[in-house]
Amino acid sequence: MLPPLRLGIAGLGTVGVGVVKIIRQKANLLADRTGRPIVITAISARTRDKDRGVPLTDYAWEDDPVALAKRDDIDVFVELMGGSDGPAKAATETALANGKDVVTANKALLALHGQALAEAAESADQVIRFEAAVAGGIPVVKALTEGLAGNDITRVMGVMNGTCNYILTRMQSAGLAYDEVFEEANQLGYLEADPNLDVGGIDAGHKLALLSAIAFGTKVDFKGVELEGIQRITIDDINQAADMGYRIKLLGVAQMTGRGLEQRMSPCLVPDSSPLGQLEGGTNMVVLEGDQVGQIVLRGAGAGEGPTASAVMSDIIDIARGIRVPTFGKPAKGLAQATSAKASASAPYYLRFQLLDKPGALAKIAASLGQAGISIDRMRQYSHEADAAPVLIVTHKTTRDALEAALAAFAETNVLAAEPVAIRIEAV
Ligand SMILES: NC(=O)c1ccc[n+]([C@@H]2O[C@H](COP(=O)([O-])OP(=O)(O)OC[C@H]3O[C@@H](n4cnc5c(N)ncnc54)[C@H](OP(=O)(O)O)[C@@H]3O)[C@@H](O)[C@H]2O)c1
Structure with missing residues (x-):
């Protein structure tokens, strides 16, 4: 058996605890599948003595995630803190500079700094994997980077923010106004601390920008995503669209056009009989179209402890198996600068x-x-x-x-x- 793969995990919230549980509960399965033990060496979070519902005393503790990222006894830095800058960015950069691979669930970090981090990873001969950052448990990064690598991707579409889909479908099923359902989602803890990240389409826009980079071989261009949130959608829009045979979804669409890369995250009508139209509640759906494969539809949980930790584990397992793919599917220096095109394709x-x-x-x-x-x-x-x-x-x-x-x-x-x-x- 190969030597253990040693992890340092920064962030022990919903996702971090989910990952710790899988590693503790499935040690034998993981070792069988990768040919080596996967072990946690050290951990970090803000508060040391919080009961997180899982034993943590076996692991070394670091108050500072940057110190964790430098430790000699870790091979992989697992960043599960969140935030586009601050400790997540500093610790990720430190990990790469100190010869660690990085696994992260942080779409904001990669949407804003993905190109620089991918270049840093390549210069250091390390990898960054981020399956959990897009559509939670759905293995869409792997599907695009590996499964569909023999295709020219023609279009990527998806409902990638479960909270928005919950709000829109709940408005329809309960006949409630936007403000009422927004408040309900808030009470249920579905909204980010800054709700505009969800309902303003920003979180889903981050995810679309990451998928576009892989699909079209371009540098991540979050600024090029035309964003429009769901705040202006009324119950009348929902009911009357339904009357005409449509559902309203916060839909991301990315496609390469003659004028450049079109990326938009905005409310759209889709036929109510289509897979996207039938998507209820907090579920996510990503539709990938390739010139050889045609259309692929992936559907599943976009968030939550188990689904997100499942995606983090897929990246860790790849690294344990020695599978090393460039961050966005091709060498970072070879990614083209995207020319962003305003939505030009005609539509009803x-x-x-x-x-x-x-x-x-x-x-x-x-x-x-x-x-x-x-x-x-x-x-x-x-x-x-x-x-x-x-x-x-x-x-x-x-x-x-x-x-x-x-x-x-x-x-x-x-x-x-x-x-x-x-x-x-x-x-x-
Ligand atoms: N939750 C989901 O369903 C989901 C789905 C997909 C992707 N993600 C992504 O996964 C990441 C983690 O999300 P989460 O939901 O697990 O977040 P969370 O529950 O808020 O947990 C964040 C963790 O990071 C720790 N942390 C925050 N700032 C820190 C700092 N400066 N130093 C050390 N530790 C720090 C916190 O410590 P304390 O516990 O001590 O406060 C906490 O343990 C984010 O990037 C998020 O976007 C989450």
Whole structure:
């Protein structure tokens, strides 16, 4: 049997404790599968004497994760603290500089500093693995980096923030307003300390940026992700989209276009009969499309102790087996600078507006669409509430530029009672 693989684990919260449990409970299975014992040598967290529900006295303790990252008796630094900067970044850099491989679940760190860290890892002849950073327990990094490595990837899509999917599906099933379900999610502990990371699409945007880098061989470009959160989605949008056969999802889409890399994380309508449309609650789904394989759909738990620790273990097991792949699937210096392209591919759109009860009002809206070159696929008008009536239009495929021109023209018509809502309908 090979010598043990020695781990230093920084961060003993939900994920860290999950990893400690697997290593303690499945020692024989892990050794059988890798041909060597996997052991924890040292640990670090903020508070030493916290009961974490798992015995920790066998392991050396470090108050400072950077000191942990330097220890001679660890081979792999497992970063499970979180945060894009601060101790997570400092300790990861220290670990690489001190000849350790790194396993992390930290999407924020890699979305913002992934290129520099990948280059540092390669210069030091070490690896960084991050399966748990994207879609929790779903092995999507491995699928893209290894399983689909023989494909040109044409598109990556996904629902990658369970909290947003919980909020949207709960609004629909319980008929509740956004604010009510947001508060419910908060009470249940589903939201990050800064909820905007979830509902503003930032957390999911980090994940999409990481997948794009692997899929398209480009440097991680989080700034290039067009972000829009779910805060403006109303129960009316959800109900009326359902009436037209759609569900609203916070959907990430990345594709390489003639004009550059398009990455967007925004609310989209998807057909309610599609796999993405049927996705309920906190579950995640990632759809990968390759030129040879066609479409692959991966679905599973995007967060939580067991699923996330399962993903961390897959990286640790790879390292124990001697499997060493570049961070983003090809040498970091060979990753291209992405030219970010605003969503250009044409798509149908869902439009919802409150039409004032005035003669010729609808004709003015139709004319605005016509002048922008947009034709109407379907339209529905609901009965008047006070002096306005809700109207829904599903357009035929059009470009964002044309849509924006039409929305600007709407504003000049003086027949709308409120700002119109426009949501892209994604072909999935
Ligand atoms: N939870 C999930 O389902 C999930 C899913 C996917 C990815 N992730 C990622 O996994 C990472 C960990 O998430 P988590 O949910 O396990 O977080 P968590 O429960 O908040 O735990 C964070 C841990 O890091 C420790 N820590 C924080 N700052 C530290 C510092 N300066 N020095 C030493 N230790 C420090 C904390 O110590 P104390 O316990 O002493 O406070 C705690 O043990 C994050 O990057 C997160 O984005 C989480």
